[in-house]
Amino acid sequence: MTLYENLAIRLREHIELGFYKPGDKLPSVRQLAKEHGVSISTVQEAYRQLEQELLVEAKPKSGYFVSVQNKDNLPSISRPPQRPLEVSQWEEVLNMLMIRSRTDGVQLQHAMPDMKATTLKPLLKDLSKQNPEVGLSYSDVRGTKELRTQLSRLAVASGCQLHPDDLVITSGCQEALSVCLRAVTEPGDIIAIESPSFYGSMQAIKAANLKAMEIPTHPETGISLEALELALDQWPIKAIFVTPTCNNPMGYTMPEDKKEQLYRLAQSYDITIIEDDIYGDISFQFPRPKTIKSFDTDGRVLLCSSFSKSIAPGMRVGWIAPGRYRDKVTHIKYVSSSMCPVTPQLAVAKFIRLGGYAKHIRNMRLNYEKQRDMLLKAIKAYLPKDTRVSFPAGSFILWVELAKDIDSMKLVEKCRQKGVGFAPGPLFSATGKYRNCFRLNYSEKNVEKREAAIKTLGQVIAEMQPD
Amino acid sequence: MTLYENLAIRLREHIELGFYKPGDKLPSVRQLAKEHGVSISTVQEAYRQLEQELLVEAKPKSGYFVSVQNKDNLPSISRPPQRPLEVSQWEEVLNMLMIRSRTDGVQLQHAMPDMKATTLKPLLKDLSKQNPEVGLSYSDVRGTKELRTQLSRLAVASGCQLHPDDLVITSGCQEALSVCLRAVTEPGDIIAIESPSFYGSMQAIKAANLKAMEIPTHPETGISLEALELALDQWPIKAIFVTPTCNNPMGYTMPEDKKEQLYRLAQSYDITIIEDDIYGDISFQFPRPKTIKSFDTDGRVLLCSSFSKSIAPGMRVGWIAPGRYRDKVTHIKYVSSSMCPVTPQLAVAKFIRLGGYAKHIRNMRLNYEKQRDMLLKAIKAYLPKDTRVSFPAGSFILWVELAKDIDSMKLVEKCRQKGVGFAPGPLFSATGKYRNCFRLNYSEKNVEKREAAIKTLGQVIAEMQPD
Numbered sequence: 001m002t003l004y005e006n007l008a009i010r011l012r013e014h015i016e017l018g019f020y021k022p023g024d025k026l027p028s029v030r031q032l033a034k035e036h037g038v039s040i041s042t043v044q045e046a047y048r049q050l051e052q053e054l055l056v057e058a059k060p061k062s063g064y065f066v067s068v069q070n071k072d073n074l075p076s077i078s079r080p081p082q083r084p085l086e087v088s089q090w091e092e093v094l095n096m097l098m099i100r101s102r103t104d105g106v107q108l109q110h111a112m113p114d115m116k117a118t119t120l121k122p123l124l125k126d127l128s129k130q131n132p133e134v135g136l137s138y139s140d141v142r143g144t145k146e147l148r149t150q151l152s153r154l155a156v157a158s159g160c161q162l163h164p165d166d167l168v169i170t171s172g173c174q175e176a177l178s179v180c181l182r183a184v185t186e187p188g189d190i191i192a193i194e195s196p197s198f199y200g201s202m203q204a205i206k207a208a209n210l211k212a213m214e215i216p217t218h219p220e221t222g223i224s225l226e227a228l229e230l231a232l233d234q235w236p237i238k239a240i241f242v243t244p245t246c247n248n249p250m251g252y253t254m255p256e257d258k259k260e261q262l263y264r265l266a267q268s269y270d271i272t273i274i275e276d277d278i279y280g281d282i283s284f285q286f287p288r289p290k291t292i293k294s295f296d297t298d299g300r301v302l303l304c305s306s307f308s309k310s311i312a313p314g315m316r317v318g319w320i321a322p323g324r325y326r327d328k329v330t331h332i333k334y335v336s337s338s339m340c341p342v343t344p345q346l347a348v349a350k351f352i353r354l355g356g357y358a359k360h361i362r363n364m365r366l367n368y369e370k371q372r373d374m375l376l377k378a379i380k381a382y383l384p385k386d387t388r389v390s391f392p393a394g395s396f397i398l399w400v401e402l403a404k405d406i407d408s409m410k411l412v413e414k415c416r417q418k419g420v421g422f423a424p425g426p427l428f429s430a431t432g433k434y435r436n437c438f439r440l441n442y443s444e445k446n447v448e449k450r451e452a453a454i455k456t457l458g459q460v461i462a463e464m465q466p467d
Numbered sequence: 468m469t470l471y472e473n474l475a476i477r478l479r480e481h482i483e484l485g486f487y488k489p490g491d492k493l494p495s496v497r498q499l500a501k502e503h504g505v506s507i508s509t510v511q512e513a514y515r516q517l518e519q520e521l522l523v524e525a526k527p528k529s530g531y532f533v534s535v536q537n538k539d540n541l542p543s544i545s546r547p548p549q550r551p552l553e554v555s556q557w558e559e560v561l562n563m564l565m566i567r568s569r570t571d572g573v574q575l576q577h578a579m580p581d582m583k584a585t586t587l588k589p590l591l592k593d594l595s596k597q598n599p600e601v602g603l604s605y606s607d608v609r610g611t612k613e614l615r616t617q618l619s620r621l622a623v624a625s626g627c628q629l630h631p632d633d634l635v636i637t638s639g640c641q642e643a644l645s646v647c648l649r650a651v652t653e654p655g656d657i658i659a660i661e662s663p664s665f666y667g668s669m670q671a672i673k674a675a676n677l678k679a680m681e682i683p684t685h686p687e688t689g690i691s692l693e694a695l696e697l698a699l700d701q702w703p704i705k706a707i708f709v710t711p712t713c714n715n716p717m718g719y720t721m722p723e724d725k726k727e728q729l730y731r732l733a734q735s736y737d738i739t740i741i742e743d744d745i746y747g748d749i750s751f752q753f754p755r756p757k758t759i760k761s762f763d764t765d766g767r768v769l770l771c772s773s774f775s776k777s778i779a780p781g782m783r784v785g786w787i788a789p790g791r792y793r794d795k796v797t798h799i800k801y802v803s804s805s806m807c808p809v810t811p812q813l814a815v816a817k818f819i820r821l822g823g824y825a826k827h828i829r830n831m832r833l834n835y836e837k838q839r840d841m842l843l844k845a846i847k848a849y850l851p852k853d854t855r856v857s858f859p860a861g862s863f864i865l866w867v868e869l870a871k872d873i874d875s876m877k878l879v880e881k882c883r884q885k886g887v888g889f890a891p892g893p894l895f896s897a898t899g900k901y902r903n904c905f906r907l908n909y910s911e912k913n914v915e916k917r918e919a920a921i922k923t924l925g926q927v928i929a930e931m932q933p934d
């Protein structure tokens with residue numbers, strides 16, 4: 001047995017005996033080396049071993065921590081029906097949108113970021129003292145040059161070389177998705193999507209008279225390329241629609257090499273990729289993960305995003321990097337809502353330019369990661385033992401899978417009466433599957449409030465299981 | 468001969484001899500009665516006679532004026548091809564949108580209102596000191612209750628009883644039109660439209676995979692009901708799309724009884740009407756004309772509008788009164804761009820609530836009417852004798868028809884070099900007709916600048932006619 005294996009065993013024991021608990025900080029590399037009289041690199045090797053076993057996690061600049069999550073209780077790989085289907089569930093989505101105004105209780109259903117962070121202050125100050133006259137006229141249908149310039153700078157972090165003229169500003173990511181879908185399809189076309197998938201994109205598929213082909217999706221690595229290839233062989237799929245970085249609702253980030261493989265697959269079948277990167281900037285990984293767009297050499301990837309998750313959704317500032325579809329995208333954007341309001345664009349551009357944005361997302365990443373771990377702990381403590389839960393690689397939303405016989409649509413009703421809200425699973429399926437699943441938001445800093453809500457949730461679930 | 472006929476003859480002579488010139492104020496009723504020793508009602512009868520001859524116009528609270536326009540030189544009734552066609556002209560529209568940023572010269576091409584009016588000040592002040600925090604979150608997908616409440620109050624002036632829940636807020640009128648088209652059609656459907664028509668709505672028809680059936684349109688009373696009925700008999704038309712009040716680009720307001728007839732026609736063929744009322748509030752008529760929607764008893768009219776012409780387009784605040792299509796419209800609005808930014812909605816709602824809006828449009832109506840007359844004079848003075856020109860019943864745009872052999876696409880190029888811009892006719896046709904026509908904006912208060920531009924225009928036209 002090597003020195004590092006030996007050390008790894010002792011650390012594993014300590015963790016398994018509960019000496020260190022999930023989320024606890026482990027001793028520093030330096031400290032352990034001293035304690036055990038081994039070299040720094042031996043300790044590093046031992047930690048690497050435990051990391052591979054998912055027992056331990058490294059956090060940039062903070063050291064090693066006991067994982068709050070282990071692979072055993074990740075949600076199952078999804079197995080949606082293997083044929084193109086019409087999207088349903090609009091009623092359910094509308095219901096959820098409509099309860100938006102309630103502020104009582106703990107509302108964990110909306111994918112809203114923390115907007116009380118102090119790092120937002122410079123932007124808010126700027127928004128509160130705008131010169132309104134600059135925002136009165138019609139302006140460039142592609143959006144302001146100022147914002148497009150800043151966006152092309154930000155894109156470097158995700159591996160993209162984009163010119164400001166390669167970008168079109170939209171009213172949030174929702175308009176971006178909708179415009180891209182309409183730009184690359186004809187009515188009746190089939191779109192391959194992850195399953196589960198964000199309900200807004202599925203409803204856009206429905207509204208554009210398209211069919212959705214849900215592809216089995218792995219809770220840690222995303223859409224199955226094997227299943228996708230099978231589907232591409234069987235059906236005339238027009239485009240692939242994915243959220244590969246900090247996926248909504250599952251939270252995974254597709255590994256970089258898999259992103260590249262997905263791009264090659266699209267190339268070999270000569271189809272288009274619509275990539276939703278809305279959570280990309282609040283990945284817990286630093287530097288942030290590359291986009292599929294970063295591998296794009298022939299312009300077949302349309303990248304969509306917005307500041308709705310990294311800053312605030314109410315500003316409605318989103319964008320498209322439309323690749324070779326620029327002209328078509330410009331046309332559809334023009335008919336969809338003409339140009340976007342200028343004032344928020346200018347405020348955000350300034351926020352980025354002066355470094356406030358970088359600072360803000362750094363702050364958010366750290367908070368959200370901590371809050372994720374606290375929520376995972378609460379779930380472990382209060383929800384049934386057989387609960388499965390995703391392990392988000394970024395963002396502030398998390399996917400919970402309960403035992404098969406628990407109906408989240410009934411659960412959501414019962415919980416609403418107790419002032420606890422969440423987004424039930426069927427919203428995230430084209431055809432109302434995932435009835436035993438739901439999505440929780442953990443963006444708010446008030447951890448206690450959320451814990452109390454999870455406790456309530458646990459009680460309601462227990463009451464639903466009469467045995 | 469009656470007393471009033473006698474008086475009418477003398478007045479007509481004075482006008483025809485040039486004693487009173489186009490646009491001049493005529494003596495007051497009281498003054499004439501005294502001068503000619505006749506009763507007030509005799510003078511009124513005489514003026515009414517001359518009004519019917521279109522020699523004289525009454526202006527509310529100001530008295531009688533010599534008409535600047537007479538029926539002889541109105542643009543011709545349009546005769547578009549009588550079959551459904553795909554919309555082209557996107558390149559031309561994009562070209563015009565792209566030169567938006569140039570500020571040199573006199574740009575008469577954009578349908579932008581006067582945004583320097585002092586009556587806008589309360590709104591601007593409010594916009595400049597918003598509490599930015601209220602605008603950060605996701606909110607009601609139908610728009611804020613505050614604005615929908617104010618809009619339902621405004622609707623009374625156009626003859627409509629609307630509940631706040633009968634309204635959906637949109638990103639300008641463009642999104643309203645686009646959403647309505649998508650809500651009431653399937654790809655491949657045929658839409659009947661006026662000819663000429665606003666290019667934004669035609670491009671929305673194109674983008675929704677629909678066909679446009681252009682209907683002959685009268686320059687004073689709008690879409691021909693006879694031609695429309697013929698088309699309805701011949702083709703499976705799904706919806707009628709009209710801008711019947713202060714039409715863009717022709718400026719006419721369809722008479723109220725004709726609006727009602729159009730509604731009855733739609734009823735008897737069981738089809739939908741999409742009514743664009745974007746210029747309705749800046750009609751020169753007071754109280755403002757009724758909408759087709761005001762006759763709607765079965766919810767088949769979808770009314771679209773925005774504050775882009777009555778306040779400022781950059782705010783992007785528009786709305787739909789979708790009638791029986793409310794659920795479908797809400798769905799398409801949600802997928803199109805999710806909810807609209809809250810801040811401008813609240814500012815506009817307050818502007819309306821405190822009476823600033825009513826004051827502002829009163830101011831604008833008076834200014835625009837004066838500016839229309841000044842522009843008509845300039846056209847008479849500087850453009851060729853055979854020029855035909857519309858007589859807008861409201862708004863700040865005017866349609867010019869030149870001799871058949873003059874190509875406005877060439878003209879626009881030549882004029883651009885001299886710093887004069889206008890919107891060439893082919894933009895307003897599905898298939899690039901109206902090559903000898905163009906649209907001019909007269910919203911700016913600087914009349915001299917516009918006059919100089921018309922003079923330049925006249926010179927360029929003269930140079931284009933070598934004979």
Ligand SMILES: Cc1ncc(COP(=O)(O)O)c(C=O)c1O
Binds near residue numbers: 172175278306
């Ligand atoms: C994956 C994903 N894409 C798009 C959107 C829509 O974003 P926006 O609010 O910017 O329109 C959301 C919002 O929930 C989302 O989660």
Ligand SMILES: Cc1ncc(COP(=O)(O)O)c(C=O)c1O
Binds near residue numbers: 641710745773
């Ligand atoms: C008749 C008509 N409808 C709709 C629009 C689009 O308006 P908005 O800027 O509110 O989207 C315009 C703008 O020019 C218009 O003239």
